[in-house]
Amino acid sequence: MTTAIILAAGKSTRMGAKADKAFLSLIGKPVVAWSLMAFERTPEIDKIVLVVRKDQLDASKAVVKMFGISKIQAIVQGGTRRQDSVLAGIAACDLDTKHIVIHDGARPLVTPELISEVVAAVKKSGAVTVGRPMIDTVKKCAKAAIVSETVDRDKLWLVQTPQAFLLKDLRAAYKNVDGEITDDCKAIEDNGGTVKIVQSLKPNFKITTIEDFELVSKIMK
Amino acid sequence: MTTAIILAAGKSTRMGAKADKAFLSLIGKPVVAWSLMAFERTPEIDKIVLVVRKDQLDASKAVVKMFGISKIQAIVQGGTRRQDSVLAGIAACDLDTKHIVIHDGARPLVTPELISEVVAAVKKSGAVTVGRPMIDTVKKCAKAAIVSETVDRDKLWLVQTPQAFLLKDLRAAYKNVDGEITDDCKAIEDNGGTVKIVQSLKPNFKITTIEDFELVSKIMK
Numbered sequence: 298m299t300t301a302i303i304l305a306a307g308k309s310t311r312m313g314a315k316a317d318k319a320f321l322s323l324i325g326k327p328v329v330a331w332s333l334m335a336f337e338r339t340p341e342i343d344k345i346v347l348v349v350r351k352d353q354l355d356a357s358k359a360v361v362k363m364f365g366i367s368k369i370q371a372i373v374q375g376g377t378r379r380q381d382s383v384l385a386g387i388a389a390c391d392l393d394t395k396h397i398v399i400h401d402g403a404r405p406l407v408t409p410e411l412i413s414e415v416v417a418a419v420k421k422s423g424a425v426t427v428g429r430p431m432i433d434t435v436k437k438c439a440k441a442a443i444v445s446e447t448v449d450r451d452k453l454w455l456v457q458t459p460q461a462f463l464l465k466d467l468r469a470a471y472k473n474v475d476g477e478i479t480d481d482c483k484a485i486e487d488n489g490g491t492v493k494i495v496q497s498l499k500p501n502f503k504i505t506t507i508e509d510f511e512l513v514s515k516i517m518k
Numbered sequence: 519m520t521t522a523i524i525l526a527a528g529k530s531t532r533m534g535a536k537a538d539k540a541f542l543s544l545i546g547k548p549v550v551a552w553s554l555m556a557f558e559r560t561p562e563i564d565k566i567v568l569v570v571r572k573d574q575l576d577a578s579k580a581v582v583k584m585f586g587i588s589k590i591q592a593i594v595q596g597g598t599r600r601q602d603s604v605l606a607g608i609a610a611c612d613l614d615t616k617h618i619v620i621h622d623g624a625r626p627l628v629t630p631e632l633i634s635e636v637v638a639a640v641k642k643s644g645a646v647t648v649g650r651p652m653i654d655t656v657k658k659c660a661k662a663a664i665v666s667e668t669v670d671r672d673k674l675w676l677v678q679t680p681q682a683f684l685l686k687d688l689r690a691a692y693k694n695v696d697g698e699i700t701d702d703c704k705a706i707e708d709n710g711g712t713v714k715i716v717q718s719l720k721p722n723f724k725i726t727t728i729e730d731f732e733l734v735s736k737i738m739k
Contacts, residue, residue: 426665428657432726433676434701435656436649436715442675444647444713447704453669455654480655483668492665494657498729505653508719515737 299416300344300394300464301336301368302386305329305353305402306375318504319349319402320356324517326364328504329357331405331517333366339409341416342398344370346389348382378477380484387468396420398461399481403504405513411497412459418495419461424485427501428456428494454494456482457501466490520637521565521615522557522589522680523607526550526574526623527596539725540570540623541577545738547585549725550578552626552738554587560630562637563619565591567610569603599698601705608689617641619682620702624725626734632718633680639716640682645706648722649677649715675715677703678722687711 305319305328312318319329326334329347336342345368349357357372371389375382383399390397396419400407411427418425431453439445460481467481470488478484482492504510526540526549533539540550547555550568557563566589570578578593592610596603604620611618617640621628632648639646652674660666681702688702691709699705703713725731 426657428663431656432724433678434703435652436647436675436677436703436713437673438675438715439673442649442715442717444675444677444703444707444715447701447707448669448674452658452660454657454659454663454665456657456665457654480668482655482657482665486665486668492657494659494663494665496663498727500729500733503653506719508721512721512737515739516733518736 298343298391298393299341299396299398300346300370300390301342301398301400302346302348302383303329303332303336303400303402304375304379304382304386305347305349306382307403312505312507317350317353320353321510323405323514327360328405329402330360330364332400332402332407333361334364335407335409336412337366337368339412341413342368344368344391344394346370346386347372348375348386350375379479380471380474380477383481384471387464390464394464396461397464397467398459400459401503404458404501406501406516407459415459415461415495418493422493424462424466424482424490424492425495426456426460426482426492427458427497428454429496429498430454456480456494457503519564519612519614520562520617520619521567521591521611522563522619522621523567523569523604524550524553524557524621524623525596525600525603525607526568526570527603528624533726533728538571538574541574542731544626544735548581549626550623551581551585553621553623553628554582555585556628556630557633558587558589560633562634563589565589565612567591567607568593569596569607571596600700601692601695601698604702605692608685611685615685617682618685618688619680621680622724625679625722627722627737628680636680636682636716639714643714645683645687645703645711645713646716647677647681647703647713648679648718649675650717650719651675677701677715678724
């Protein structure tokens with residue numbers, strides 16, 4: 298069994314204190330509904346666990362019903378840090394789950410084709426993430442917005458979600474996580490695992506600012 | 519005097535051998551025409567030098583005429599490496615040029631507002647680039663698409679163009695460049711200069727693949 302965990306419990310601090318980006322209306326549907334629909338339509342996905350903030354539990358039930366998300370396994374409350382939300386999602390998975398696919402609810406451009414590709418890759422390689430080679434120049438700024446170093450972008454990749462793992466590997470990796478991490482592959486890497494990148498050049502932006510929201514709206518129209 | 523150098527001599531290797539991305543038709547106009555029009559409309563820009571491949575010199579003259587680019591100072595032939603094209607552009611600048619603004623012709627989403635902001639910043643700070651904080655996770659792959667390391671993205675910025683400098687500083691910096699560089703700020707940094715980032719969250723993609731071309735088309739429509 299393959300279960301998807303969709304994370305929509307983020308704080309959206311960059312969009313203003315009151316905004317909950319996962320539930321903003323994007324071309325007439327809540328941002329998170331687009332990801333739910335993409336996973337619903339992917340044949341390789343059996344179950345979906347949705348992780349949200351406590352105050353969105355009721356709204357989430359309504360969204361799941363309204364958009365006919367029949368694969369929903371559970372809607373659970375997330376934590377303060379990303380990893381707390383992932384662990385809450387893992388705890389709610391069906392016990393028969395072998396592979397787990399984790400996706401940021403704030404990346405509504407994900408497609409069933411991409412999810413299928415990720416599931417095929419995890420079955421082959423054991424731990425995978427979607428990513429693309431770095432195009433822009435990368436600078437490090439020690440002080441705010443003052444360049445202290447140009448980072449060699451050769452061999453650098455930008456990685457996104459979905460990411461997918463063997464559930465047993467991710468569970469084992471999280472047992473050894475110390476401190477905060479913002480990406481599940483990192484847990485696997487730190488635990489000695491190998492992560493493969495599934496290259497995707499199509500837009501798959503994470504909505505973190507109003508500008509991103511406007512950009513994604515334009516792309517979806 | 520402030521002169522813009524627009525670079526459109528790139529090889530477009532990622533779009534197939536025959537494609538010249540700067541001259542592909544994007545919503546009815548060549549890609550590079552969008553940048554030319556943005557610089558033409560920016561009051562703070564006095565002159566424009568366009569750098570193209572030898573086989574595009576005639577087409578470029580036609581583009582400049584067709585889109586009424588009255589600020590054109592010269593259309594010159596670029597070199598194999600980005601830095602050769604920059605040096606060709608510098609050599610063609612009006613002698614009264616104090617500030618220079620360098621822009622990738624493959625970034626057609628640039629706006630007069632952003633260019634004005636960059637010119638104001640260079641007049642204050644001496645060396646500037648447009649950029650945004652890193653949102654996606656960054657991985658290093660020693661072997662193709664196998665993650666070898668997660669790069670700490672804290673303090674990392676993605677930088678783009680326009681970039682702007684005092685012409686005398688850029689000239690001095692390029693005298694000390696040894697080997698290939700793909701970003702003009704790097705020349706300034708290596709020469710002891712300080713580069714400031716002008717934050718811009720609006721889309722400003724560089725067209726390097728067919729997927730990027732489709733993305734930018736959607737945004738512009």
